[in-house]
Amino acid sequence: MAQIEIHKTKKQSKKWLITGIVGCLLLIFSSIILLLYPFASEEKKTYFNGKFPILFKGKQQANALVEGNSLFVPLAFLQEQIDQSILYDEKSKSVIMTTKSKVVQMPTDSLTYFVNEAPVDLQLSPIISRDGRIFVALDAILPFYGIQYEKLPDSGAILIQADGDQFIFARVIENDINKEKLRLRTGASWQTPYVAEMKPKEAVTIEGEKDDFYFVRKANGIGGYIKKEYITKGEPVKITINRELETTQAPKINGPIHLTWEAVYTKNPNSAKIPEMAGVNVVSPTWFSLAGADGSIKNLASLEYSKWAQGKGYQVWGLFSNSFDPELTHEALKDFDTRKTIIRQLLTFSQMYQLNGINFDIENVYPEDGPLVTQFMREAVPYLHKAGLIVSMDITFAAGENNNWSSFYNRPKLAEIVDYLVVMAYDEHTKATGPGSVSSLPWVENNLQRLLKDVPKKKLILGVPLYARLWKEQTGAEGNVEVSSTAMSMDKVKAWLAEKGVQSSYDPESGQNYAEYLDQGENATYKIWIEDEMSLKKRADLAIKYELAGVASWSRLFGDQTAWTALNLIPDQTVTQND
Numbered sequence: 001m002a003q004i005e006i007h008k009t010k011k012q013s014k015k016w017l018i019t020g021i022v023g024c025l026l027l028i029f030s031s032i033i034l035l036l037y038p039f040a041s042e043e044k045k046t047y048f049n050g051k052f053p054i055l056f057k058g059k060q061q062a063n064a065l066v067e068g069n070s071l072f073v074p075l076a077f078l079q080e081q082i083d084q085s086i087l088y089d090e091k092s093k094s095v096i097m098t099t100k101s102k103v104v105q106m107p108t109d110s111l112t113y114f115v116n117e118a119p120v121d122l123q124l125s126p127i128i129s130r131d132g133r134i135f136v137a138l139d140a141i142l143p144f145y146g147i148q149y150e151k152l153p154d155s156g157a158i159l160i161q162a163d164g165d166q167f168i169f170a171r172v173i174e175n176d177i178n179k180e181k182l183r184l185r186t187g188a189s190w191q192t193p194y195v196a197e198m199k200p201k202e203a204v205t206i207e208g209e210k211d212d213f214y215f216v217r218k219a220n221g222i223g224g225y226i227k228k229e230y231i232t233k234g235e236p237v238k239i240t241i242n243r244e245l246e247t248t249q250a251p252k253i254n255g256p257i258h259l260t261w262e263a264v265y266t267k268n269p270n271s272a273k274i275p276e277m278a279g280v281n282v283v284s285p286t287w288f289s290l291a292g293a294d295g296s297i298k299n300l301a302s303l304e305y306s307k308w309a310q311g312k313g314y315q316v317w318g319l320f321s322n323s324f325d326p327e328l329t330h331e332a333l334k335d336f337d338t339r340k341t342i343i344r345q346l347l348t349f350s351q352m353y354q355l356n357g358i359n360f361d362i363e364n365v366y367p368e369d370g371p372l373v374t375q376f377m378r379e380a381v382p383y384l385h386k387a388g389l390i391v392s393m394d395i396t397f398a399a400g401e402n403n404n405w406s407s408f409y410n411r412p413k414l415a416e417i418v419d420y421l422v423v424m425a426y427d428e429h430t431k432a433t434g435p436g437s438v439s440s441l442p443w444v445e446n447n448l449q450r451l452l453k454d455v456p457k458k459k460l461i462l463g464v465p466l467y468a469r470l471w472k473e474q475t476g477a478e479g480n481v482e483v484s485s486t487a488m489s490m491d492k493v494k495a496w497l498a499e500k501g502v503q504s505s506y507d508p509e510s511g512q513n514y515a516e517y518l519d520q521g522e523n524a525t526y527k528i529w530i531e532d533e534m535s536l537k538k539r540a541d542l543a544i545k546y547e548l549a550g551v552a553s554w555s556r557l558f559g560d561q562t563a564w565t566a567l568n569l570i571p572d573q574t575v576t577q578n579d
Contacts, residue, residue: 040180043193047222048155055152055221056081056160058207064158065135070124071151071158072135082145085378088134089336095127095136096336098378099144101246101385105336106140113140116382117340146241157221163241168206169234170216172198177230184224188213196222206233251356251390253315256543256569257420257461257550259284261319261359263557264300271308275561279568283309283556284359288320288349293331295341298323301353310354317357317392320346324364326404333372336379343380350389357390359422363405370408377417392420394463397447415455422552423451425539426465434483435471437529439464441511441538448546461550464539464567466558468493468531474524489558493530504530511538536566544569 052064054073062077075095079086087096097104106113108127113120126140138149138158146163172182183194188210196218198204207223208215214231217223259282262269268285287301297320306316320342322329332338346358360380362373377393384391393414399406415421425444429436437443444462452460469485470493476482488496497504500517507514512535517526543551551567553559 040183040190041185041193045186045193045195047195047224048157051156053155053157053221054160055157057162058215058223060157064138065128065130067128068124071138071149072128073138073158075134075136078136078141082147085375087375091335092337094336095134096375096379097141097144098375098382099246101382102144103379103382104144106136108134116386143243146243148239148241152221153219155220155222159221161239163239163243165239166236167217168236170204170206170214171232171234172200172202172204172226173230173232174200176200181227181230184216184218184222184226185213186224188225192225195224198226204231205237206231251315251388253281253390255281256548257282257552258567258569259317259422259461259550259552260556260559261286261552261554262305263555266300268300268302268305269557271305274556277556277564279564279570280314282315282317282357282552284317284319284552286319286321286361287353288318288346290320290322290325290328290332290342293328293338295332295338295345297342297345297349299349301349303353306353306355310356315356315390316354317359317390318346318349318353318355319359319361321361322363322365326364326366326369329362329365330369330372333369333376339376339379342376343383346380347383347387350384350387355389357392357419358384360391360393360418362393363396365404365408367402367404367407370410373408374410374413374417377414381417390420391418392422392461393418394422394424396424397451411451411454415459418459420459420461420549421455422461422463423448423455424463424554426463426554427469429469431483431485435473435485435527437510437512438467438469438531440509440529441535441542442509444539445542448542452546457547458549460548461552462539462543462548463552463554464536465531466490466536466553466555466563468528470496471527472524473527474522487558488528490531490560490563493528493532494560496528500526511535533562533566536563540567540569 048060050063052066053060054062054064054077061081062074065072075086075088083097085098089096093108095106102115104113104115106127108129109125111122111125113122113126122140124137126137128135142148147160149158149160152159177200179197182198184196184198185192185194202218204216204218206214206216209228210225212228213225214228215223215225216231258279260277260280262283262285264286285305287299289298291298301318309316332342349355350358360377365373381391395409395411395414396406401407411421425447426439428439428443448462467487467489470488471483471485474482497515502515502517504513504515507529510529513530513532515528515530519526540551550569553563553567
C-alpha cells in the first residue's frame with residue numbers, strides 16, 4: 001500500500017502583504033519624483049556670437065568692427081535700432097542723418113563730413129565700406145544721438161546705452177551656495193541651459209524679472225536668469241545723456257492761423273485791387289514749382305506783393321509744389337544732391353522775397369516714393385528753420401492704399417518734422433464718384449477725427465474750399481446720362497442762382513445749402529452744394545471744436561467778403577516774430 005504524505009501550506013501573513021504594497025507605492029512615488037523633479041540643466045550655451053558683439057536693449061544686435069583705435073558699427077544696426085531715418089545715398093556715396101536742426105552728410109572713405117554743409121575735418125573716415133557693407137564710426141555720431149557706449153572687459157562686447165535706459169544695481173548674496181544655483185540661465189527655470197557662472201558678492205545689474213527669477217547682467221555683458229533669493233537689490237539707475245539743446249528760430253503767430261492761398265498761374269494779382277480780408281493773417285502765393293529732374297524751380301514770386309502783404313499785417317508763406325508730376329518728383333527727390341539743390345533755391349528765394357515761411361504742396365506721388373518725400377522734408381526743415389521760416393505742408397485725408405493722392409503721406413512722421421500740416425478737406429466728390437458736395441460737413445468731421453489720431457491738433461490746420469461744383473447731368477438722345485462739373489467761385493454761384501431764379505434750401509445730409517435746376521432746352525439737371533457764409537462758419541466751428549491750429553482757404557480769388565468774416569476765428573489777430 002502506497003504511503004500518502006500530506007503537506008500543509010502556511011497561510012501568508014498580512015504583514016508581508018502590507019509591506020509589499022507600501023514598497024510598490026514607494027517605487028511608484030520615487031519614479032514620479034525622478035521624472036518630475038526639476039534637476040538643474042548641465043547644458044551650457046554660448047551667449048555672444050562673433051567678435052565685438054553689440055549689446056543694445058538687452059540683447060546682441062550685431063557685431064562691431066574695430067580698426068586701430070576706432071570702433072565702427074553697421075549702418076543697418078543704426079537704421080534698425082537707433083534712427084530709422086538714417087539713409088545711405090548711393091549717388092553721393094554718403095550716409096545722411098537729420099536732427100531737428102541739422103543735416104549731416106558723411107561721405108564714404110572721406111576725412112571730411114558736413115553739418116548743414118559746413119565741413120568738419122577728422123583724422124579718420126567716419127564711414128567705411130567692408131565686404132559690401134557700410135560701417136559708421138560710433139564716436140562720429142555721438143553728438144547727434146542720445147547714446148553712449150563702452151567696451152566691456154573679458155568678452156569684448158560693446159555696450160550701447162540710450163538716454164532714459166533704466167536698471168538696478170545688485171549683488172549676489174554672500175552665502176556659500178551650490179554653484180548650480182548661481183548659474184545664469186537662458187530662461188526662468190533651472191532646467192534651461194546656462195550661459196555663465198556667478199560668484200558670491202559679484203556685482204550685477206537687474207534688467208527684468210519673471211516669476212521668482214531676476215534677469216541680471218554681469219560686468220562682461222553676459223545676462224541670464226537667477227533665482228531672486230540669491231540676489232540683493234541695490235539702487236535703481238537711469239541713464240542720462242547730456243546733449244546740446246536743439247532750438248529753432250521759426251517765427252510764431254499769436255492766436256489761430258487764418259491762411260488763404262493766392263493762386264498765381266502766370267502773373268501776380270494787382271494788390272491794389274485785393275479787398276480787405278478780415279481775420280486773415282497769412283497769405284500763401286503759389287509762386288514756386290518743380291521744373292526739372294535736376295531740382296530746378298520755376299519762380300513766379302514778387303517782392304512787391306510780399307511788401308504789400310506784410311504792410312497789411314499778413315505773413316507770406318511762399319508755396320512750393322512738385323508740379324503734381326509723379327515721375328518728375330521721383331527723379332528730383334531720389335538723390336541727396338538734387339534735394340539739396342531744391343532746398344538751396346528755396347532759401348535763396350526766401351531772402352529775395354522776404355518770406356516768413358514755405359508751404360509745401362506735394363501731390364500726385366507714387367506711393368513707393370513716400371519715403372523720399374518724408375526724407376526731403378527732414379532735410380529741408382533744419383535749413384528753413386535756421387533761416388527763420390515757418391514750414392507747413394499740405395496733405396489729404398487718407399483715401400485707401402495705392403493712391404497717388406493720399407497713400408504716400410506718412411502723416412505721423414510729417415507731423416513730427418514740420419510746424420504745421422494743412423489738410424485739404426476737399427474734394428469729396430469728383431467725376432469718378434458722381435455728383436455731390438465738394439466737402440460735406442459730416443465727411444470733414446469724420447475724417448478729421450481719424451486724422452487727429454496721427455496728427456496733434458496744435459499742428460493741424462483745416463483747409464476749406466471757397467468754391468462749389470456745379471454738376472450737370474445731361475440725358476442724351478439714346479437715354480445715356482453724361483455727367484460733368486464746373487468749379488465756381490462764391491460770387492459766381494450767387495450770380496448763377498439769381499440768373500436761373502433758383503432758391504436754395506438746406507440739405508441736412510451735407511450740412512450745406514443745396515440748389516437744383518432743370519433745363520428743359522438742354523435736357524439737363526444742374527445740382528450744386530453751396531459754399532456760403534453758413535457752411536464756412538460751420539467749418540470754422542469745427543476748427544474751434546477740435547482746437548486746431550487754424551484754417552486755410554482755397555483760394556483767395558474764389559472767396560467773397562462773407563468768407564473772411566465767416567472763417568475769422570478771433571476778432572483781432574496780430575502777427576509777431578519771435579526768436
